[in-house]
Amino acid sequence: MSIHRASAGEQAPARPTKWIVAAAFGLLGSLIVAVVVMAFVWPAATSQAQNLPAGISGPDEAVSAVEDKLAEQDPAPFILSTVDDRDDAVNKIESRELYGAILLGDKPEVLIATAASPVAAQALRGVATQLQAQIDTAAKTALTDQLTAIVGALKSGQVPQLPPGATDGAAPEIPTVTVTDLVPLADGDKTGAGLAASVFPMVLGGMLGGIVLTLLVQGVVRRLVGLLVFGIAAGALIALVMQTWFGILAGDWLLNAAVLGLGVSATSALIVGLAALMGPPGIAVGAVITMFIANPMAGAATPPQFLPEPWGAVGQFFVPGASANLLRSVMYFPDAPTAPQWIILGCWFAGGVILALLGHYRNRAELTPPPRQLEA
DSSP: OOOOOOOTTSOOOOOOOOHHHHHHHHHHHHHHHHHHHHHHHHHHHHOOSOOEEEEEESOHHHHHHHHHHHHTSSSOSEEEEEOSSHHHHHHHHHTTSOSEEEEOSSSOEEEEOTTTOHHHHHHHHHHHHHHHHHHHHHHHHHHHHHHHHHHHHHHTTOOOOOOTTTTTTOOOOOOOOEEEESSOOOGGGTTSHHHHHTHHHHHHHHHHHHHHHHHHOOSHHHHHHHHHHHHHHHHHHHHIIIIIISOOOOSOHHHHHHHHHHHHHHHHHHHHHHHHHHSHHHHHHHHIIIIIIITTTSOSSSOGGGSSTTHHHHHTTSHHHHHHHHHHHHHHOTTSOOHHHHHHHHHHHHHHHHHHHHHHHHHHHHHSOOOOOOOO
8 A cells, every 4th residue: 555745846735724713713704894894884873963063043032942942952963153144154155164054034044055965954954844833833823812812802892903914804924934055966966975975986996096006016106106197097087987977076077086086096195105114014004094994984975073073073184084075165165165175185195105205215225235344
């Protein structure tokens, strides 16, 4: 009976993985899945209508009544600030200081801007519905009181005192709350779902671009040139698909493409820079920062104020949040300040480039052999 022995050139068969190690890897995989699910579900599970900046104006008594009614809700859905008049409210909404305004008086009106946030606009529409219900109830109560007073006067043999305007036979006019959408969404994205859903593909695309450049392009200068070309081409192609093809985006095409390109290339620059500095683990670190930290806090689908404090505000300093915020402003709100978002995205891009250069020169210094010592 012959026994076959592996020769020197042959590899011995791999030993089976130990049972406990196999179980440990299965547990590790399940934990990773749980973290991924938590990262993507967390915004929807924790967001709630709260702290929305909105304006209010009108008679003091009516303003106080509305403020008290809204304050009864926990958490309070709005942070109300006084506006001088309708024009003042319009200016602050168009500059994105406010999501909307509640104007009380003889002609009550609720101003909204669906383009700023469809969710916030829906919350303000709910306020308009509540106001109309209160006005209708108050009108019915007043009419009932007047009829009771008239019947009482007739029973006592007195001449009833009719309310002003009742002698001409016309019914008292009940005010109607008007809802005005100052900044509606584009025709191709009536619900705003397209703009909100586009953030994640842009994040993923930026990550993939950085990974491809890291793995397939050698040389730091060539890699950075590829990064620049990738950002320009990606911005143009995304704008072509989203604005020219689907009609989701509105406004200036070139400006939208610039925002999209800078956002995508900033994510790619982070991946390239971390990979150059840390090696292959840098890709994983960049993916974790972008996908599992920055993306859930971006506030693209809901206002950042809806997320638990302070994470909604923190998320605006990462690439996904700044990109979504800047894109919304340049499309719909030309009067809104955009310098902070441009600076944030520029800093992420520049930071990635600096990390790539640092990693390159550090690696070159490590690979350069020390000078030979001349023998005496």
